[in-house]
Amino acid sequence: MVATTSVLGALVRSVAGGAVPVDTLVPVGSSPETYEPAPQDVVRLSHARLVVLNGAGLEVWLEKLLRAAASQQASILVLSDGIVVSPSSLPAAAGRSQSARAFLNPHLWLDPIYAQAYVRRIQTALVRQFPAQARVINQNTAAELARLQQLHRWIQAQIATVPPSKRAMLTFHDAWYYFDKRYGIRDLGAIESSPGKEPSAAEFAALVDRAKANHVRAIFAEPEFSRKLADQLAASAGTKTVIDLYDDSLGTEPGMDSYEGMMHHDVSAIVAGLKI
Ligand SMILES: [Zn+2]
Structure with a gap:
């Protein structure tokens, strides 16, 4: 099996266990949105029986x-196919520069409830492809769904420790949109309105205004991107930068090689950042 990203690969592995080997294309620490495929990716795909992508x-x-x-x-x-985003989690116009993109915002996996839907879709596909392994796949799926449910309750408890007025995120790119909706955090948009697109001077000034008006506690960014713009925005808005969020890629640090490990790290960093 081949999964496109390390995060999706981790979810596939949690369902497959040792039953079926899982390869991934985008290396840890790279962005899937600006990825340039390597020649060996063609070889990997040509050997795959199942290709798992987000879409x-x-x-x-x-x-x-x-x-x-x-x-x-x-x-x-395609994991995002058939995921019905509830109307209440579609964007309100306020605070979002490109609300139309939210319909195409791909980052469903950062909401553990949507991650559960991904896991169920992976289970169905794996059982169909490898029926002889159905028993272990079904056991793994049940265990993973329970871990995700536990993670969801832990996140709810963590966010509850942040005063409601401080629950607002302004991020480098728009990865945390569904997560914010799920946990009652105001999503104030992103520095890059689409992958790789730097803001104009006017857009940057609007971000500074938005950060100030909402008393944003921290600007959140990822290690795979340059921190320059996030630092500039934080300096202009009189706030701090948190630059170690992992969302499109797992990390290389201990414990960051699973979806749950990544989310534990991120939510701890988010909560600490919002409480500044
Ligand atoms: Zn992304």
């Missing part, structure tokens, strides 16, 4: 790669 515009480079791999027997599982 919703995350892996724009994959289609060409799949054509190049020309794998006849590979099934394709």
Whole structure:
């Protein structure tokens, strides 16, 4: 099996266990939104029986790669397909520069409830592909769903320790949109309105105004991107930067090689950042 990103690969591994090997394409520490495929990716895909991707515009480079791999027997599982985003989590116009993109915002996996839906879709696809392993796949799925439920309750308890007036996130890119909706955090938008697109001077000034008006406690960013803009925004708005959020990629530190480990780290960093 091949998963496009390390985070999706971790979810697939949690369901597959040791039953089926899982390879990933985008290396840890790289962005799937600006990824440039390597020649060996074609080889990886040509050997795959199941290719697991997020969809919703995350892996724009994959289609060409799949054509190049020309794998006849590979099934394709698009995890975001069939996930119904409830109307209340679609964007309100306020505070968001490009609300239309939210319909295509691919970062569903950062909401553990949507991650549960991903896990169920992975289970169905794996059982279909590897029916002889169905028992272990189903056991693994039940264990992973329980871990995600536990994670969800832990996050709720963590966010509850942040005073409601401080629950607002301004981020480098728009990864935390669904997470914010799930846990009652105001999403104040992102420095990059779409991947790789730096803000104009006017857009940057608007971000500074928004950060000040909402008394933003910290600007949140990821280690795979340059911290320059986040630092500039924080300095202009008189706030701090938290630059070690992992969202599109797992981390290399101990304990960061699973979805739950990544989320524990991130939520701890978010809560600490919001309480500043
Ligand atoms: Zn992203």
